[in-house]
Amino acid sequence: MDRTHLRLAMTTNSLVDVDATFVAARQMVIYDVGTDWSDFVDVHHFTRGGKTGPGGGQGAAQGCCMNDVEEGEEGDDPLADRVAAVEGCSVLFTCGMSDLAAMRVFERAVFPVKTERVRAVDEVIDSVQAMLRGPTPLWIRRLLRDADGNRVRLDPPAED
Numbered sequence: 001m002d003r004t005h006l007r008l009a010m011t012t013n014s015l016v017d018v019d020a021t022f023v024a025a026r027q028m029v030i031y032d033v034g035t036d037w038s039d040f041v042d043v044h045h046f047t048r049g050g051k052t053g054p055g056g057g058q059g060a061a062q063g064c065c066m067n068d069v070e071e072g073e074e075g076d077d078p079l080a081d082r083v084a085a086v087e088g089c090s091v092l093f094t095c096g097m098s099d100l101a102a103m104r105v106f107e108r109a110v111f112p113v114k115t116e117r118v119r120a121v122d123e124v125i126d127s128v129q130a131m132l133r134g135p136t137p138l139w140i141r142r143l144l145r146d147a148d149g150n151r152v153r154l155d156p157p158a159e160d
Contacts, residue, residue: 090144
């Protein structure tokens with residue numbers, strides 16, 4: 001059986017919908033998703049609360065909000081645990097994130113995707129499965145993993 005898959009991370013407050021921004025999410029759910037199967041992998045709970053108020057999950061955002069890293073104790077980085085949670089994932093689905101957060105996630109070889117609206121976790125999985133079954137977009141093919149979780153090479157190694 002082919003176990004080529006994507007490992008998806010999704011930010012959530014409800015555990016059933018992608019309904020939170022990256023910095024304000026209370027949880028992040030992780031799923032392995034193949035063409036006709038999906039497996040729940042893990043859920044990460046964040047003890048440090050995300051921001052509240054404009055741009056932080058409660059209330060309407062007012063313009064660009066780039067201050068994901070708020071003043072705190074020396075060396076305190078509120079994004080660190082969230083960025084660490086996406087380690088080993090292929091794609092992150094979230095309702096929003098700052099450029100700083102997106103770059104830190106992308107540096108971990110995780111492709112961030114901002115959803116236009118709140119979507120059910122099952123709907124996101126179905127959408128990814130449809131992309132995997134159809135003519136798979138190049139950006140998806142570059143993120144595929146094998147059964148052991150290693151990235152699948154698009155081009156086989158050249159023989160000497």
